[in-house]
Amino acid sequence: MTTPRDTPASRRVRANGDGTVYQRKDSRWEAAGYVLAPGNTRKRVRVYGTTRKEALAKLTEKIANSNRGLPVPSAQGSVAAYLTYWLENVAVHHLRENTHTRYTACVNRYLIPGLGKKKLTKLTAKDIRTWLNQLRTTCQCCTRRLDARRDQPRCCAIGQCCSKLLSPLTLNYIHSVLKSALEHAVREEEIPRNVARNVRTGTPRPRRFEPLTADEARQLLTTAQGHRLHALFELALHTGLRKGELLGLHWEDLNLDAGTAAIRRTLQRTNAGGLTTLPTKTRASERRIAVPARCVQSLKLHREQQQREREAAGAAWQHSGHVFTTAQGGAIDPTNLTRTFLTLLRKAGLRRIRFHDLRHSTATLLLEQGVELVVIKELLGHAHIGVTATVYAHVRLRLQREAMTALGNALDRP
The missing domain is CATH 1.10.443.10 (Intergrase catalytic core)
Structure with a gap:
C-alpha cells in the first residue's frame, strides 16, 4: 500500500489554495497558484526554480502578498498599469518620501505619456531608444503645453519655439527610473529580462559647481x-x-x-x-x-x-x-x-552659490592641500571612493597639471 511518504514530491496533494508544484521535463520546478490581480480579480501565476523548495518559496511569497491585499500586476497589461502598480505597492516602501515624489513626477510627466500605452511584455529596447531620442530633441514647452498656461506666451503659442530641451542629466534620470521599475518586473517574473538595460544613454557630464576659494x-x-x-x-x-x-x-x-x-x-x-x-x-x-x-x-x-x-x-x-x-x-x-x-x-x-557648494568647497580645498582622496571620502560620507573621484575629477586634473609644471621647472634648472 502506498503511503503519502512514498508518493513522489511532484505528485503529493497540497492543501486547497496552496497551488501546485511539479517538476518539468527540462528538470526545472514549476509552481502555480491563484493570486489577487488589479481590478479585484484573481489570476493564475506560474513561477520557476532550480529546486522544488525554491519554486515553492516564490509561489508562497506571491500568495502571501496577495493575502495582504497587494495585487500582482498582469504582464498582459500596459506599461502605464505596471508603473502605477510599482509606484503604489513597491517603490513607496523602499524610497524616501521626497525620492518617491520625484519618481512619481517622472513617471507621470515622461514615462506614461511616452511608453504607457505599450504592452509590458512587448516593450523592446528599440521602443525605449526611439522614445528617448524623441524626448532628447523635442521642446518641452510644446510637448507638455507649458506655453499655453503662461500669462504671456513666448514659445509655441506665438510660433517661436524656444527649443527647451531636457538636459542629459534629466534624460539619464528618466532612464534610471524606468530601469528600476522593469528590474522589479523581472524579479516578479512578469517579464524575462530588463530591456531598458540594453539601451545606453551615455554618461552625462557631472553638474558644474563653483566652490569658494x-x-x-x-x-x-x-x-x-x-x-x-x-x-x-x-x-x-x-x-x-x-x-x-x-x-x-x-x-x-x-x-x-x-x-x-x-x-x-x-x-x-x-x-x-x-x-x-x-x-x-x-x-x-x-x-x-x-x-x-x-x-x-x-x-x-x-x-x-x-x-x-x-x-x-x-x-x-x-x-x-x-x-x-x-x-x-x-x-x-x-x-x-x-x-x-x-x-x-x-x-x-x-x-x-548653493548651500551645497560649501560641501564642494570643503572637498576642493582639502584636495588642494594635498589631503588623500580616501580621507575626503570618509569625511564626506560617500558610499564609494569612485564617487569622490568622479565628482572632483576636474580638481585632481588641475593638481596634476600643477605638479607636472613644478616637475618641469625643477628639471629645467641646471
Whole structure:
C-alpha cells in the first residue's frame, strides 16, 4: 500500500489554495497558484526554480502578498498599469518620501505619456531608444503645453519655439527610473529580462559647481562673525556636512571634549510629515568625524548662546535637542537656512552659490592641500571612493597639471 511518504514530491496533494508544484521535463520546478490581480480579480501565476523548495518559496511569497491585499500586476497589461502598480505597492516602501515624489513626477510627466500605452511584455529596447531620442530633441514647452498656461506666451503659442530641451542629466534620470521599475518586473517574473538595460544613454557630464576659494571662504566666515548661526557655517566649511546633516545634529551626537561628531540622521521637509528626522542618505553616510578645534570652540560659544535664548523664551521654548535651532528652540527649516545663507553671501559681497557648494568647497580645498582622496571620502560620507573621484575629477586634473609644471621647472634648472 502506498503511503503519502512514498508518493513522489511532484505528485503529493497540497492543501486547497496552496497551488501546485511539479517538476518539468527540462528538470526545472514549476509552481502555480491563484493570486489577487488589479481590478479585484484573481489570476493564475506560474513561477520557476532550480529546486522544488525554491519554486515553492516564490509561489508562497506571491500568495502571501496577495493575502495582504497587494495585487500582482498582469504582464498582459500596459506599461502605464505596471508603473502605477510599482509606484503604489513597491517603490513607496523602499524610497524616501521626497525620492518617491520625484519618481512619481517622472513617471507621470515622461514615462506614461511616452511608453504607457505599450504592452509590458512587448516593450523592446528599440521602443525605449526611439522614445528617448524623441524626448532628447523635442521642446518641452510644446510637448507638455507649458506655453499655453503662461500669462504671456513666448514659445509655441506665438510660433517661436524656444527649443527647451531636457538636459542629459534629466534624460539619464528618466532612464534610471524606468530601469528600476522593469528590474522589479523581472524579479516578479512578469517579464524575462530588463530591456531598458540594453539601451545606453551615455554618461552625462557631472553638474558644474563653483566652490569658494580659500579667500572667499575666509571672507564668508569673517562676515558670519556675530551671526547666531556662525557655528553652523563654520562647521559646514570645515567638515563638508550636508545641509540636512547639520540641521539634524543633536547635542548628544557631539563629544566636544574628544572633538568628534556622530552623523546619525538628517532633517528634511516632506509633503506628508513636514519637518521630519530621517536616517542618513546612505549607510556610508552614518559616520563619526573629527571636529576641528576652531569649530569646537565655536560650538561651545553657540551652546552658551542657546542657553541664553532658552532662558529668554521661558515657557515658549521648544526643546528639540537640536544643536542648531530657531530662537524658540524649534528645528530650522532647510528653506529658511538657504535664505539666511544667500543673505550672508550678499552681505559678504560674494557671488551667489548653493548651500551645497560649501560641501564642494570643503572637498576642493582639502584636495588642494594635498589631503588623500580616501580621507575626503570618509569625511564626506560617500558610499564609494569612485564617487569622490568622479565628482572632483576636474580638481585632481588641475593638481596634476600643477605638479607636472613644478616637475618641469625643477628639471629645467641646471
